[in-house]
Amino acid sequence: MQDKKIRVRFAPSPTGPLHIGGVRTALYNYVFAKKHNGSFILRIEDTDQKRYVQGAEDYIKESLKWSGIQWDEGPDIGGNYSPYKQSERKEIYKKYLSELIQKGHAYYAFDTPEEVEEMRKKIESENSGNAQYDSVSRKYMCNSLTLSEEETKKRIESGQPYVVRALVPENIEIEVNDIIRGKMKVDSGTLDDKVLMKADGLPTYHLANVVDDYLMKISHVIRGEEWLPSTPLHVLLYKFFNWEEKMPQFAHLPLLYKPDGKGKLSKRDGERLGFPVFPLKWKDPKNGEILSGYRESGYFPEAFVNTLALLGWNPGTEKELFSMSELIDEFSLEKVNKAGAKFSPEKAKWFNHQYLINKSSEDVAKQITPVIKQKGHNIEFNKLIKIVELVKDRVNFVHEIWDQMSFFFEPPVEFDKKIVKKKWKEKTPEVLNNVINVIENIKPFDANSINNELESFMQKNEISPGLLMIGLRIAIVGEAKGPDIKEVMSLIGKDEVIKRIKFAIDNIP
RNA sequence: GGCCCGUUCGUCUAGUGGUUAGGACGCUGCCCUUUCACGGCAGUAACACGAGUUCGAUUCUCGUACGGGCUACCA
Numbered sequence: 001m002q003d004k005k006i007r008v009r010f011a012p013s014p015t016g017p018l019h020i021g022g023v024r025t026a027l028y029n030y031v032f033a034k035k036h037n038g039s040f041i042l043r044i045e046d047t048d049q050k051r052y053v054q055g056a057e058d059y060i061k062e063s064l065k066w067s068g069i070q071w072d073e074g075p076d077i078g079g080n081y082s083p084y085k086q087s088e089r090k091e092i093y094k095k096y097l098s099e100l101i102q103k104g105h106a107y108y109a110f111d112t113p114e115e116v117e118e119m120r121k122k123i124e125s126e127n128s129g130n131a132q133y134d135s136v137s138r139k140y141m142c143n144s145l146t147l148s149e150e151e152t153k154k155r156i157e158s159g160q161p162y163v164v165r166a167l168v169p170e171n172i173e174i175e176v177n178d179i180i181r182g183k184m185k186v187d188s189g190t191l192d193d194k195v196l197m198k199a200d201g202l203p204t205y206h207l208a209n210v211v212d213d214y215l216m217k218i219s220h221v222i223r224g225e226e227w228l229p230s231t232p233l234h235v236l237l238y239k240f241f242n243w244e245e246k247m248p249q250f251a252h253l254p255l256l257y258k259p260d261g262k263g264k265l266s267k268r269d270g271e272r273l274g275f276p277v278f279p280l281k282w283k284d285p286k287n288g289e290i291l292s293g294y295r296e297s298g299y300f301p302e303a304f305v306n307t308l309a310l311l312g313w314n315p316g317t318e319k320e321l322f323s324m325s326e327l328i329d330e331f332s333l334e335k336v337n338k339a340g341a342k343f344s345p346e347k348a349k350w351f352n353h354q355y356l357i358n359k360s361s362e363d364v365a366k367q368i369t370p371v372i373k374q375k376g377h378n379i380e381f382n383k384l385i386k387i388v389e390l391v392k393d394r395v396n397f398v399h400e401i402w403d404q405m406s407f408f409f410e411p412p413v414e415f416d417k418k419i420v421k422k423k424w425k426e427k428t429p430e431v432l433n434n435v436i437n438v439i440e441n442i443k444p445f446d447a448n449s450i451n452n453e454l455e456s457f458m459q460k461n462e463i464s465p466g467l468l469m470i471g472l473r474i475a476i477v478g479e480a481k482g483p484d485i486k487e488v489m490s491l492i493g494k495d496e497v498i499k500r501i502k503f504a505i506d507n508i509p
Numbered sequence: 510g511g512c513c514c515g516u517u518c519g520u521c522u523a524g525u526g527g528u529u530a531g532g533a534c535g536c537u538g539c540c541c542u543u544u545c546a547c548g549g550c551a552g553u554a555a556c557a558c559g560a561g562u563u564c565g566a567u568u569c570u571c572g573u574a575c576g577g578g579c580u581a582c583c584a
Contacts, residue, residue, distance in 0.1 A: 481545040
C-alpha cells in the first residue's frame with residue numbers, strides 16, 4: 001500500500017442534492033488523498049437514467065468547491081482516465097461484461113420484473129428460503145442457465161429484453177478486509193445474483209464501480225457504511241476478473257444519523273427539525289420544493305467542514321478546531337469511528353461562532369457591509385470595523401450582527417417597557433438633563449474621556465451609576481443590551497447622543 | 510424474516526487489563542458586566558446487560574438486548 005500511489009474517488013450519483021453525509025464522505029476521501037500526496041477523483045455515477053435530476057451534478061460540484069474540496073480529476077477538468085461520467089463509459093462496461101459471461105461468471109436472465117417479484121412473493125409466503133434471485137431460485141427462472149444455448153441466442157437476437165446477472169458461487173467464504181472494521185466473512189450462499197447490466201444496456205453500480213475503480217487505479221475505496229453489505233459481491237467481481245492483486249482497500253464510514261431518534265439522516269429531518277441537511281440551498285426542478293443549505297444559512301465553509309470532520313473522526317487529542325490543512329496533516333482512516341454519529345445542529349452553530357470570533361473585525365465588517373447598505377445606511381469603513389469589534393463575539397452568524405448593532409445606526413423610537421419600568425426612575429429625566437451639559441464639553445469624545453467626565457459628574461452630584469448609566473443606556477440604545485455604553489456613545493457621536501437623550505426625556509412617561 | 514455492522518455522559522467523543530473514566534456541545538450555578546451577550550470558573554451526567562478468561566475487566570471472548578444498514582433491472 002505504501003509504495004502504491006494513493007488514488008481515491010468520490011462517486012456520487014446525480015439524483016438530487018448531495019447531503020452532508022455525502023460531503024463528509026468526500027471530505028474524508030479528499031484529506032486522505034492529500035495527506036498521502038495522492039489524487040482525489042470525482043466520478044459521476046449516472047447509470048440510472050430514470051433517477052437523473054437536472055442540476056444535481058452542478059450542485060454536487062458547487063458544494064464541493066464551496067467546502068474547499070477540489071478534485072484532481074473529474075468531469076470538466078478531465079484526467080488520464082477519462083471519461084469520468086459513467087454514462088459515457090457504456091462501451092467499456094460492455095466489454096468487461098462479456099468477459100465475465102465468457103468466463104462463466106455471469107449469465108443472461110430473461111425474467112420480467114413482474115416474474116422476479118412473483119418469485120420473491122412465493123418464497124416469502126412459503127417461507128422456503130431467501131426471497132431473492134440466487135443460487136437456489138436461478139434454477140427455475142428463465143435464464144441462460146436453464147435455457148438451451150440456441151434458445152438463449154434466439155431470444156437475444158430477437159430483441160427480447162434481458163439483464164445480465166452475476167453467477168455467485170453456491171458456497172464459498174468471501175472475506176472482506178475493511179480498514180475501519182477489520183475482517184468480515186460472508187458465505188456466498190447468502191448473496192443474490194445481483195444484476196450487473198440492466199435491460200437498458202447500462203451497468204448497475206456494482207459492475208460499474210468495480211470496473212472503473214480498477215481502470216482508474218483506485219487504491220482505496222472510502223464510502224458510506226450502506227455499501228458494506230454489497231462489498232462481498234464487489235470482492236467477488238475482482239476475483240472473477242482476476243484483479244485481486246489490484247483490488248483497492250476498503251474503508252466503510254459510519255453513517256450520519258438524525259439528531260433525534262435513530263436512523264440515517266434524511267432530507268426531511270432538516271425541515272422537520274429546523275436545520276439544513278444540505279450544503280447549499282436546493283430547489284427541486286420538478287416540484288419547486290426548496291431545501292435550505294448551510295451556505296445560505298450563514299455558515300462559513302471552514303466551520304461547516306470542521307463540523308463534519310469531527311463527526312466520526314477524532315485524532316485522539318482534545319483539539320477541536322481544524323483548518324483544512326490541519327485535517328490533511330492529522331487525518332487517518334484508523335482513527336475513524338465504527339459507530340454512527342447523530343448530527344448536532346447546536347454544535348454546528350458553536351463551530352461557526354468559533355470561526356466568527358477568530359476572524360478579523362475588518363473581514364467581518366466587509367461581510368456585513370451589504371446588510372448595512374440594504375438597511376439604507378452609510379458608514380465610514382473604519383468606524384464600522386470598530387463597531388464590529390464591539391459586537392461580533394456576541395453572535396454565531398454574520399447575519400445576526402445587525403441585530404446587535406442596529407442602534408448605532410437607528411435611534412430608538414420605542415423603549416423596552418420592562419427595563420424602563422424597572423430602571424427609569426423618577427429622577428432619571430432630571431439627571432439626564434443635567435448630564436447633557438457635561439457631555440457637550442467632553443473633549444475628545446472617546447470612551448476614556450467620557451468615562452472620566454461621567455465619573456466625576458456622578459461623584460460631584462452623588463448620583464449612582466445605576467441611575468445615570470442605565471438611564472443613558474435606555475435613552476441611547478432603547479433596551480438593556482449592547483456593549484459598554486461609553487464605547488457606544490463615542491462611536492455614535494456627541495450630537496447624536498444628546499439628541500437621543502432629549503428624545504428619551506420627552507418620550508418616556 | 511435473512512445477511513451484515515455497531516453500542517463510553519442527553520449529544521460528539523478520548524481512553525486503559527488496575528484511571529478520581531478526560532475533553533467539547535447542551536443544561537444549571539457563580540464570577541465579570543450596575544445592561545444584554547461574550548468570556549472565565551464550577552457543577553450535572555456515561556462504560557447496555559449476562560456469562561466466561563483473569564488476581565483484576567469499561568477494555569479480551571461468547572451470548573442476550575437494543576440500535577442501525579442492506580435485502581431493486583437505485584446508487
